[in-house]
Every structure is written in C-alpha cells, then in structure tokens.
Amino acid sequence: MSTTQSISIPTSKMKSFLSGALAVMPLTIAVIPWGILAGSFALEIGLTAVESQAMSAIIFAGSAQLVALGMIKAGIGFSSILITTLLITSRHLLYAMAMRSQISPLPLKWRLGLGFLLTDELFAISNQAHGGDTPAQYQFDRWYALGGGLTFYIGWNIATLLGIVAGQSIDNLGELGLDFAIAATFIAIVVPTVKKPSILVCVLVSLILAVVCAVFAIQAGLLIAAISGMAAGMAYAKLTNEGIFDTDTDTPCADIAPTKEDTL
Amino acid sequence: MTWLIIISMAAVVFVSRHLLLEPKIPIRLSKNTLTFLSYSAPAVLTAILAPIVFVPEGELAISLYNPYLTCALVATVLAYITRNTLLTTVLSMGLFFFLY
Numbered sequence: 001m002s003t004t005q006s007i008s009i010p011t012s013k014m015k016s017f018l019s020g021a022l023a024v025m026p027l028t029i030a031v032i033p034w035g036i037l038a039g040s041f042a043l044e045i046g047l048t049a050v051e052s053q054a055m056s057a058i059i060f061a062g063s064a065q066l067v068a069l070g071m072i073k074a075g076i077g078f079s080s081i082l083i084t085t086l087l088i089t090s091r092h093l094l095y096a097m098a099m100r101s102q103i104s105p106l107p108l109k110w111r112l113g114l115g116f117l118l119t120d121e122l123f124a125i126s127n128q129a130h131g132g133d134t135p136a137q138y139q140f141d142r143w144y145a146l147g148g149g150l151t152f153y154i155g156w157n158i159a160t161l162l163g164i165v166a167g168q169s170i171d172n173l174g175e176l177g178l179d180f181a182i183a184a185t186f187i188a189i190v191v192p193t194v195k196k197p198s199i200l201v202c203v204l205v206s207l208i209l210a211v212v213c214a215v216f217a218i219q220a221g222l223l224i225a226a227i228s229g230m231a232a233g234m235a236y237a238k239l240t241n242e243g244i245f246d247t248d249t250d251t252p253c254a255d256i257a258p259t260k261e262d263t264l
Numbered sequence: 265m266t267w268l269i270i271i272s273m274a275a276v277v278f279v280s281r282h283l284l285l286e287p288k289i290p291i292r293l294s295k296n297t298l299t300f301l302s303y304s305a306p307a308v309l310t311a312i313l314a315p316i317v318f319v320p321e322g323e324l325a326i327s328l329y330n331p332y333l334t335c336a337l338v339a340t341v342l343a344y345i346t347r348n349t350l351l352t353t354v355l356s357m358g359l360f361f362f363l364y
Contacts, residue, residue, distance in 0.1 A: 051267065078268070078272075091308060190306050190313075191352075192347045229311065230300055230303040234296075
C-alpha cells in the first residue's frame with residue numbers, strides 16, 4: 001500500500017471511493033426522473049437555464065427545490081419560502097447529529113465537503129455500509145462517503161441539465177407523470193422507517209392533513225401537515241411511554257443514542 | 265429576486281447539514297428536541313408525497329383509476345415486504361409509466 005498520497009491516490013482510497021459510487025448508483029438512477037422534473041419545472045415557471053441549473057448545483061436538495069419552485073409559481077413570498085425550506089431541511093440536522101462522531105474529527109475541507117453532500121441518499125448508504133452496527137463499532141470511510149456523495153451530486157446535476165435541455169424543446173414535460181418518481185422514492189424511504197406505532201401515527205396525520213390542505217388549496221399545507229405529524233407522533237410516544245431510542249434499528253435516532261457524550 | 269431565493273435557500277440547507285458536524289459547536293439539543301426531530305423525515309416526506317398521490321389533478325382522486333394511487337399502493341407493499349429502495353422505486357415507476 002502506498003503512502004505517497006501527495007503524488008497519487010492510493011488504491012485503497014480509490015477502491016473505497018468507487019465502492020461508495022457503486023452503492024449510491026441505484027438511488028442515483030431513481031433520482032433521474034426527479035432531476036429532469038426539477039430542471040424542466042424551473043424553466044416552466046420562468047427561471048433562466050442558468051438559474052435552474054444553479055438550484056441543483058448550489059442548493060442540492062431535491063424536495064426543497066421542487067417545493068420552492070411550486071411556491072414561486074404560486075406567488076408566495078420570500079420569507080414563507082425560507083421557512084418552508086427550513087422545515088423540509090430540518091431532517092438533515094438529525095443526519096448530521098448521527099454522523100457527528102465520525103465526521104467532526106476530520107479536517108475542515110472534509111467536514112465542509114461531506115456536509116454539503118449530506119443528503120437522504122448519502123445518509124442511507126453510509127448506514128448500509130455498516131449494517132446494524134452503531135457508529136462506534138465500525139470504521140467510517142471518508143472516501144466511501146465522498147464517492148457516494150459526489151456521484152449522487154453529479155447524477156442529480158446531469159438529470160437537471162437533461163430536464164433543462166428537454167424543457168426547452170418539449171412542451172408539457174410536466175404532464176409526463178415525472179412527479180410520481182418523487183412519490184415512489186419517498187415511499188421507499190419512509191415505509192421502512194415505520195418501525196414504531198408513533199411513527200405510523202406521525203405519517204398518517206401528516207398524510208391526511210397534507211391531502212386535506214391540497215384539496216382546499218391551502219398554501220401552508222406542507223408546514224401544517226408536517227409539524228402536526230411530528231407533534232402527533234411525539235405526543236403518541238409520550239402518552240404510551242413508547243421507547244424513544246430503539247437500539248436495533250438504523251434510524252437516525254438509534255444512531256444518536258450511543259454518542260451520549262456529545263449530548264451532555 | 266430568484267438569485268436571492270437560490271442563495272438563501274442554499275445557505276439554509278447547507279447550515280442544516282453542516283452545523284452539527286462542526287466539533288466547535290456544542291450540542292445543546294434537548295432530548296425532547298431530538299425526539300421531535302426524529303419524526304421530521306417521515307412527516308416531511310409524507311407531506312410532500314401525499315398530495316402528489318391523492319390530489320394529482322387538484323381534486324381528490326381516491327380511485328383505482330388514479331395511477332398515482334394504485335402505483336403508490338404497490339410501492340408501499342413492495343417497500344414493506346422487500347425493504348429494498350431500488351426494487352421499490354424501479355418496479356413502481358415502471359408500472360406507473362406503463363399505466364399512465
């Protein structure tokens with residue numbers, strides 16, 4: 001194994017990088033229709049091609065981008081868009097919390113880089129990599145995470161570019177049903193996390209309120225539904241004395257439990 | 265204005281991802297806050313996906329003739345049984361584009 005990393009990247013790092021890239025590939029493929037939608041929808045509501053691509057390149061958060069575009073289209077104000085973004089992105093606080101023990105000791109450039117790349121998908125593959133082990137029990141591989149994160153970033157931006165190019169030449173791209181890709185991906189992410197009755201309560205409350213708000217065209221529907229769902233789940237857990245940290249799962253809350261020294 | 269929105273959103277998203285990775289930031293999230301946050305992913309993702317599935321054309325469409333709903337049900341069953349993200353998304357999207 002080479003130690004001359006200033007000259008070339010040692011093969012073990014390359015290998016980790018590639019295995020991360022490979023691990024995120026299925027999710028990258030699944031996000032393509034969604035990226036196409038993000039690009040074409042941005043053009044449709046009047047953003048320039050550069051602005052449309054910049055959303056994916058700088059913000060790099062699919063759900064926040066699409067929701068914000070919908071709000072811009074509906075003529076909703078700046079502060080409401082930011083508050084909604086904050087809510088949608090709040091789950092990343094939890095991902096960062098769960099990965100804190102592995103990433104915070106790394107040099108600044110790694111913290112900034114992996115922080116920027118920390119998506120639902122990167123979090124998902126970083127958890128797969130160590131199976132059911134807690135963070136303390138496995139060796140976090142920064143090159144694996146970088147390979148996964150960068151691959152997903154490039155895939156998302158290429159898909160957005162496809163959407164921008166296609167959106168300029170094809171009308172009604174939004175009517176192809178690309179938005180189902182969002183629903184399918186989120187169902188695939190949410191269903192396996194429903195491991196406790198309180199999470200089911202949370203999901204059902206959020207679902208019903210989101211549908212009701214959509215039917216009555218209530219603009220703040222996402223905020224109302226998501227916050228109510230979170231509150232309902234928490235209230236149910238408190239009332240039934242449900243365990244907060246289930247130890248044998250790979251949900252974010254389970255990963256936080258072992259890093260107790262951080263919370264004190 | 266668009267650039268202001270893009271850059272502000274980027275800042276909010278980046279801070280939420282990066283903040284707790286900084287060793288200098290002392291973590292003062294209480295147990296209650298953590299519990300509340302642990303529900304944010306399922307609640308937010310559900311609140312985004314539910315209107316797409318149930319209200320595709322701006323009206324409530326609880327019907328088996330609504331391909332969004334039927335394919336979402338298929339995806340839910342697949343996700344529940346297989347717990348496999350790729351299989352769930354690819355099969356349900358394939359069925360959707362076949363039906364749609």
